[in-house]
Every structure is written in C-alpha cells, then in structure tokens.
Amino acid sequence: SKKITTSSLMKMKQEGKKITALTAYDYPSAAMLDRAGIDVILVGDSVGMAVQGWDTTLPVTMDEMIYHTKLVTRACTRSMVVGDMPFMSYQSSLDKAVENAGRFLKEAGATAVKLEGGAAVCPAISAMVNSGIPVQAHIGLTPQSVHQMGGFKVQRDEERLLKDAREVEAAGAFSVVLEGIPSSIAKKITQALTIPTIGIGAGPSCDGQILVFHDMLGINDGFIPKFVKKYVDIAALAAQGLNEYIKEVQEGSFPSQAHEYK
Numbered sequence: 064s065k066k067i068t069t070s071s072l073m074k075m076k077q078e079g080k081k082i083t084a085l086t087a088y089d090y091p092s093a094a095m096l097d098r099a100g101i102d103v104i105l106v107g108d109s110v111g112m113a114v115q116g117w118d119t120t121l122p123v124t125m126d127e128m129i130y131h132t133k134l135v136t137r138a139c140t141r142s143m144v145v146g147d148m149p150f151m152s153y154q155s156s157l158d159k160a161v162e163n164a165g166r167f168l169k170e171a172g173a174t175a176v177k178l179e180g181g182a183a184v185c186p187a188i189s190a191m192v193n194s195g196i197p198v199q200a201h202i203g204l205t206p207q208s209v210h211q212m213g214g215f216k217v218q219r220d221e222e223r224l225l226k227d228a229r230e231v232e233a234a235g236a237f238s239v240v241l242e243g244i245p246s247s248i249a250k251k252i253t254q255a256l257t258i259p260t261i262g263i264g265a266g267p268s269c270d271g272q273i274l275v276f277h278d279m280l281g282i283n284d285g286f287i288p289k290f291v292k293k294y295v296d297i298a299a300l301a302a303q304g305l306n307e308y309i310k311e312v313q314e315g316s317f318p319s320q321a322h323e324y325k
C-alpha cells in the first residue's frame with residue numbers, strides 16, 4: 064500500500080477518518096506498527112524515558128534521535144515517519160534549527176519533524192517549512208519544558224492554547240499534537256483548525272490519537288499516566304517466559320531433543 068503523506072493526513076481530517084499514531088524507536092517495533100497499519104510513527108524523544116531510563120526527555124541528543132530514526136525508517140513501507148527534535152536542537156538559533164531538522168530527512172529518511180511549543184517556535188516552524196521540511200507542532204503539556212511547568216501538569220489556559228494552535232497552523236505546520244489538555248479545549252482547537260490535531264491526554268475529539276509504544280503495551284512497569292490505556296501487559300508475559308526459562312535451565316529440561324544438534 065502507498066506511503067502516508069502530509070496530504071493524506073489532511074484528507075483524513077476532511078473525511079472524518081481518525082488518524083492512528085504511535086511511537087517507535089527501533090526496527091522490530093516499527094515493523095510491527097507498519098504491518099498493523101498505523102498511519103504515523105513518531106520517533107519520539109520519549110525514547111529518553113521509555114528506553115534510556117532518564118526521568119525526563121531533556122538529555123536526549125540529536126545524534127541519538129538520528130540513530131533511532133534510521134532504525135525506524137528502514138522498517139516502514141506505509142507508515143509516515145516523524146522525527147522528534149530533541150531539547151536544544153531548535154531553540155538557540157533558526158540556522159541551527161533548520162540544519163538539525165534537515166538531518167532527520169537527509170540522513171535518517173524521515174518524512175517530517177516535530178517540535179514543541181506554540182507562538183514562540185513559529186519562526187522556527189516557518190524557517191523549516193520554507194526549506195521544504197514538513198513540521199508537526201506540539202502544544203499543551205510540552206515535556207521539554209517540564210522544569211518551567213513545575214512538573215508534568217495538565218495545561219488549562221484555553222486562550223493561550225487556542226492562540227498557540229492558530230499560530231502554529233499559520234506558521235505552516237501540517238499537524239499539531241495536543242498533549243495533556245482538557246477534552247473540551249482540544250475539541251475547540253480541533254474545530255478551529257484546518258490541519259489535523261493528534262491527541263495524547265486530550266480526549267476523544269482530536270482528529271487522531273498517539274500513545275507511547277512502551278506504555279500502551281505495558282513493557283515498562285512503574286508509573287503510568289491517567290491518559291494511557293494498557294492494551295497488553297508485555298512485562299507480565301515476559302516475566303512468565305523468563306521464569307519458565309530459568310526453571311527449565313536449572314532443572315535441565317532445556318534444551319530438550321527438539322533443540323539440539325545430533
């Protein structure tokens with residue numbers, strides 16, 4: 064089937080078809096998502112928390128993001144791959160922002176990039192779009208600003224959120240992620256914009272939904288935010304298999320004849 068593009072996402076919004084998105088950081092997970100028919104795969108800087116073991120996304124580097132994005136694009140035949148711009152890769156100057164955004168397309172084979180922020184990052188969005196780089200915006204609870212927000216907190220300033228949404232659309236973003244905002248505000252934003260909104264902790268009215276792969280499959284145990292639904296408990300299934308392996312090796316029943324060379 065044909066590769067999803069920014070225009071297919073726009074068409075889906077116009078036709079009222081929900082957009083499905085998930086994160087992936089490596090080849091096998093991306094292959095599963097592509098095969099399952101997920102529309103958009105975000106190589107999120109959430110890799111810092113889901114895979115690297117940090118408690119924020121701030122330490123993730125450009126080189127790490129390029130590495131993970133390469134692993135993901137190699138697996139994708141239909142899903143659109145979006146590379147997430149890490150903290151301090153687009154904030155300090157427009158030149159640096161465009162250069163770093165370009166690496167996701169040029170070196171890693173991504174179709175688009177995502178960055179966090181509203182009105183404040185519109186010059187960076189425009190500069191990227193003017194260079195031929197599709198940009199997804201991300202407003203509301205923006206994890207790279209965790210210290211400024213005083214924690215991972217739901218954002219409720221309706222006037223500011225609507226203004227940020229309108230401005231990133233005007234700056235040329237092809238889509239916007241709405242994270243950690245009340246459903247009623249996400250609904251208003253979704254109705255006010257032409258570009259598709261992708262929600263995470265933003266209720267059912269968004270044009271699409273995204274979750275972190277490791278959260279929705281229950282790969283990491285520990286804290287899970289209210290907005291996550293755990294569709295499978297992989298950690299529990301893995302523990303079962305691991306315990307069985309340990310037991311069988313210890314008692315000598317693995318390997319059995321079926322697994323040995325004669």
Ligand code: KIV
Pocket residue numbers: 086105106107108109110147201240242263273274275
């Ligand atoms: O890094 C990430 O996974 C994200 C999504 C949760 C939107 O930014």
Ligand code: NA
Pocket residue numbers: 107108109120147
């Ligand atoms: Na992110």
